Amino acid sequence: MPAQLLATHRVEKPWGRHRLWPGFDDPAEGSEPIGEIWFQTPGDAAPDLLIKYLFTSEKLSVQVHPDDRAAHLRGLPRGKDECWVILAAEPDSTIALGPRERVESDALRNAAIDGSIEEMLDWKPVRAGDVLYAPSGTVHAIGAGLTLIEVQQNSETTYRLYDYGRPRELHLDDGIAVADLDPWVPAPAPGAVEPGRSILVEGPKFILERWEGGDRVVRLPHGVTGWLIPVRGVGDVDGVAWQAGECVTLTGSAVVSASEDSDLLFAYPGDARI
Numbered sequence: 663m664p665a666q667l668l669a670t671h672r673v674e675k676p677w678g679r680h681r682l683w684p685g686f687d688d689p690a691e692g693s694e695p696i697g698e699i700w701f702q703t704p705g706d707a708a709p710d711l712l713i714k715y716l717f718t719s720e721k722l723s724v725q726v727h728p729d730d731r732a733a734h735l736r737g738l739p740r741g742k743d744e745c746w747v748i749l750a751a752e753p754d755s756t757i758a759l760g761p762r763e764r765v766e767s768d769a770l771r772n773a774a775i776d777g778s779i780e781e782m783l784d785w786k787p788v789r790a791g792d793v794l795y796a797p798s799g800t801v802h803a804i805g806a807g808l809t810l811i812e813v814q815q816n817s818e819t820t821y822r823l824y825d826y827g828r829p830r831e832l833h834l835d836d837g838i839a840v841a842d843l844d845p846w847v848p849a850p851a852p853g854a855v856e857p858g859r860s861i862l863v864e865g866p867k868f869i870l871e872r873w874e875g876g877d878r879v880v881r882l883p884h885g886v887t888g889w890l891i892p893v894r895g896v897g898d899v900d901g902v903a904w905q906a907g908e909c910v911t912l913t914g915s916a917v918v919s920a921s922e923d924s925d926l927l928f929a930y931p932g933d934a935r936i
């Protein structure tokens with residue numbers, strides 16, 4: 663299949679914004695804030711990965727996602743590991759990842775009920791350029807004042823544990839059952855592997871690469887789709903023109919041509935770099 667420019671789907675969220683990011687139209691004043699923009703694969707296909715932009719003005723819910731095993735037990739196709747590439751952050755922006763100390767499930771549950779779960783979590787300062795990988799099972803909450811790109815397993819199963827009194831549904835039993843009770847540990851990543859190419863995430867569920875501009879031959883194994891996510895710059899691949907803020911899927915072999923100033927992310931499923 664040739665390169666395919668993906669359509670966008672805008673998602674209203676109570677924690678979203680009215681001022682988005684260059685390349686994305688702002689919602690009208692008085693309308694609901696937009697929190698997420700998803701890149702959608704056409705047709706009925708349910709690809710392995712989903713790419714989103716997130717725009718936050720308030721904290722997201724304290725939440726947790728099931729892993730593949732727990733998802734399969736529920737008849738769901740996959741769990742939800744996710745990773746965030748921070749594009750912009752307010753000076754005091756944070757993301758909560760796991761409890762500060764090991765916690766027992768009853769204590770986690772009680773803290774979710776009385777709201778003290780917020781203080782129980784490890785709120786890490788984040789800034790533009792940071793990359794964080796949250797394996798499924800990690801109790802987490804993305805903070806306010808952030809613009810980021812999320813690369814995730816293609817699942818929308820989110821168990822909300824706490825929502826700061828917002829009137830949205832919670833999923834305490836499901837969430838506590840899949841929550842990792844130990845502190846989050848950052849996954850090691852190889853970083854720069856050749857000029858203009860860094861590996862930001864190397865498994866277990868997907869690879870995320872970062873490329874500088876120039877021409878690059880991409881060879882994906884049979885049956886594997888890659889997602890090209892230009893953060894900056896313009897270019898083309900397989901006759902499809904792209905620019906920052908868009909997303910293109912690729913299969914097979916292709917030449918990606920990118921303007922010299924480009925900053926590109928490239929994601930594909932699995933744990934082995936191509």
Ligand SMILES: O=P(O)(O)OC[C@H]1O[C@](O)(CO)[C@@H](O)[C@@H]1O
Pocket residue numbers: 675698721722723724725802804812814820822
């Ligand atoms: O329940 P909330 O607060 O709207 O958050 C849901 C969002 O959180 C995320 O899981 C990121 O943590 C997104 O993929 C998802 O759309």
